[in-house]
Every structure is written in C-alpha cells, then in structure tokens.
Amino acid sequence: MEEVRKVGRYLIENAEKIIRDITKKALVNVDIPVTEEMLEHSIQQNVEFLMLIANSFEETEEAAEAELIKWSKQVGEQQAALFSQFSTILKPFAKNRLMYLECITQISIDHGLSVENVVKINNRINYLMDVSLMETISAYEVYRDSLMEERQKEINELSAPIVPIQAGIAVLPLIGMIDSYRFQYVINHLVPLIPSRSIDHLIIDFSGILTIDSEVAEQIFILHSVLQLLGIHVLFSGIRPNLSMEVVRAGIDFSSFHTFGSVKQAIDSLK
Template sequence: MKNNVALHDFIVNNTDSLTNAWFQTKKGKEGSIYSSTAPVIGDKLRLQNKKFITTIAQIFINIDTESNYEAIKQWASDVAKDRVSTNTELKEIISQFKVFRQIYWNKINEFALQSTNSITPEKLLTWSNLFHYAFDNVIEEFVATYTAYHQAALLAQQEMISELSSPIIKLTNEISVLPLIGSIDTQRAKIIMESSLQQCQEKNVECLVIDLSGVPIVDTMVANQLFIVVSALELIGVKSIMTGVRPEVAQTAVHLGLDFSKITIYSTLEKALENLENYTKNRKPNSR
C-alpha cells in the first residue's frame, strides 16, 4: 500500500507536467476546442484535465471501487455535456483520450523505473490493470453520456426547426394562414397540431387557412394527421379551410373514410383568399 500512496502522490504532484505534455502533443483543427488559438477554452481544458488526472489517481489508494467509479462517471458526464455544447466531434475526442492515455501511463512507468521505489513487475502489472480498466470505464461512460446529450440536442433542434416551419400568419384580426412546406412525418404532424392550437389561441384566430400546396407527398398517415388537426381546431372554435389539395389527397381521404365534408376546400390559396371576404361579412357576431 505504501507504494500505491507514493504513486498517487507522484501523479498528483505532476498534474501540471502531465497536462503540459498533452498540450504540447494535442492537435486540433481551426475552430476546435483542441486548437491552440483559444486561450480561454485552453484554460478550461487544463482544469478538466487536471480533474481527470486526480480522479484516476484515486484508484491506486482508495479500495472503495464503487466510489472510485462514481467519481469517474461524474467527470465523464460533466465533460461529455460540455463537449456536446461546443459541437466537438466524438471521433476527435476519442483521439485525444488515446493520446493522453499513453502520456499518463508513461508517467506511471517513470515512477516505477525510479531506483528508490523498487517496484516489482507484479506490482506494475497490477497498476496496469487498474489504470487501463479505469480508463476504459471513462471512455465507455463518456461515449454513452455524449451520445445521449447529442441525441437530445438534435431532437431539440429538430423540434425547433419543425415549429419554425409551421408559422401561422395573420391576415386580419380573425383570419390566419398556415403554409405547410416540405415533407410531413409523424413527429412533425404532432408538432403542427400542438403549434397550431397554441398559436390560434394566442392570436385569437377564428378561421385558419391550411395551405398544402408546398407539401410534396400526402400519404395515408399525413391525411389522417391533418384530419386530426382540423378536428382539434374545431374543438377550440377555429374554422379550418384547406387549399392546395390535389386529387390524390382527396382519394387518400376517401379510402381512409375521413369526412372532410364539413371543411371548406379550395384548389389554390389565391381562390381561398378571394372568398374570405364573404366569410368575414357573413360570420355571426360573437361566434366564439
């Protein structure tokens, strides 16, 4: 145990040396957090690396294995989240792990070769097993956490893009247009419904024109989802008008048994807008 404590102290006392060795060898493309052109980010990397060094060093003196790996997992989780926020590619991160693993192990070897320590081959092998097992755990936890955070970030971006692609544009105090452009899948259909209901309530929309002329394909799923959107809007008192409905869309609706008879449909948005004046004139006062 005496040698283990001595190794731990040797590593901790050499955190600056280990980090400097990494900084001298690491290479990052322009704009990467690993490049040499961002001193503020460099300071953060130094702090994270020093924390990593001391966290790994604990495995040589702390017999509580579970406690050791909880600390390792926490470091991996914190740094993975940070790397996702800086849009750092996982391939680039793993490459840096590979570089620093060798730097760290070389420092352990340096300690073992000092004549005053009398480290046996058996002891060095034990340290090797501890070190590489801990390092592998860091990488495994890092990759799992990075992937989870990255997927969550992508999903949030996709949802934001979908919401922005479903804007309700006010024409008058009561009438608005929802121009739908691009493909519609199940996820986007759900967002369209949620966004439409919310925007219609916020903008006090009485009549919503849903224009489908920019949707390239309206299959069975899309037609059914649109029917659900219209039905939901009706429940909050919003009259729906559909435009840009092509013959194949109508056929799909018929095959599904969807009743669009209560929905006013025009072939083009232009024709709908021409007739909206009549709707405004003929609507009942206080109809909502």
C-alpha cells in the same frame, strides 16, 4: 502496497507538471485548432483526472469507478459541446492513453516498484480510462439528442407558421415533409395559440407539402374537429392530386370540408 501509495502521492503532488508535459506531446495528435482557453481548460480537467487515478490506488475498483463516473458526468457534456463530431474526441484517445501509461510507468519504475505493482497501476489506469471514455460517449449522445430535438423544434416552428392575412383571417401554410411527429406539433403547440389571436377563419394550406401518409391524413380530420370545437371556421387549400389519393386511401371523407385549389380562392370565398 506502500510503494503504490507512494507513487500515488507523487502523482498528486506533481499532477499539473505531469499533465503539462503529456499535453505538450499530445498536441501533435490533435487535428483541430486549439485556443489557449481550450488548452488551459483541458489541462485542468486532465489534472483532476490524474488526481482521481492517483487517489484510486488506495480504493477498491468499484469505489474508484463510482468516483470517476461522478466526475465524468460533470465534464462529459462540456467536452461534447466543444466538438461537432465525436471522432474529434475519439481519434487521439489511443495515442494519449499510451503516453499516459508510458509516463506513469516510468514514474513507477523510478520509485522502485515491482513488475507486479507496475502492472497493477497500469491495469487500474486502463480500466478507469475506459470508464471515462464510456461516460464521455454517453454524455455526447445525450448532448447530440438534445441538440437534434431543439433543431427539430425550430424546423417545426418555421415549417408551420400562423400568418395573419386580415382581421379574423389567418393562413397556416404547411411546408416540406409533414410526418406524424410534426403534425402533432401543430396540434399541441400551434392550435392552443389560435384563440388568443382573434382568428375566426383559418386557411390550412397544403401546397408546400411534398408528400403525406395515411396517418397524417387521419390527423387532418382530428385537427379539423379540434378547431371546430374552438369555434374556428376551417378551410383547406392546395390539396394536390397525390395528396388527395392519400386522403382517399385513409378512408377519410373530405366531402364536408371546405376545400379550395389555392389560398386566394379560399380568401375570396370568405369575402
């Protein structure tokens, strides 16, 4: 065990030189442009990683894993944010792992380690690299889901803006594919803004909607009821025949609603 610790101490003392040598060889496996700042950042992260591996030689596998997971969670999201596709991170992983193993195996042999201890070190490296990769994948998924949620929020804001027309009158044009999620956004985020904008009449225009399902058709009724409770006079415009069919299939009675063929007709009715 002492000879394994000796290799660990050597790796810690020479971590930066070892990583710079490995990085120089690894750059040939990278397909994307790498700036000096990105390169230096990657080197420092790998130095930390190598030192974690070296320190783990004196720990149990469970303790080593716990330390590496803690570290990986800190750096995983940073790595994920640098790349738009996970394949960019994953593609060179196998070759880089091999270079790590070849380098540390040679160091182990130079320190006179037995075959058994060389295998023990390599097994530990392989295991911790797999743990690190899984944490990176997890961080990337969290980052990607967060990014998609933000983009969906932006799409919702752009596809359902409240447009003032004149004093007391505004139009809410619904654009694109309106599903239950996006209609909930309208109810939960846009409706609370309406009273503060001194709107007495709101024209909800459906002419920009591609399609609509029965669940959303039911939510139209809910939206109408909510706005009425707020004292807003609601008018609907642009409900084309295919949208009307969905409303009928949903069993919703629109006969009591004020509906118009266009926004202009709705505005003229208010005059």
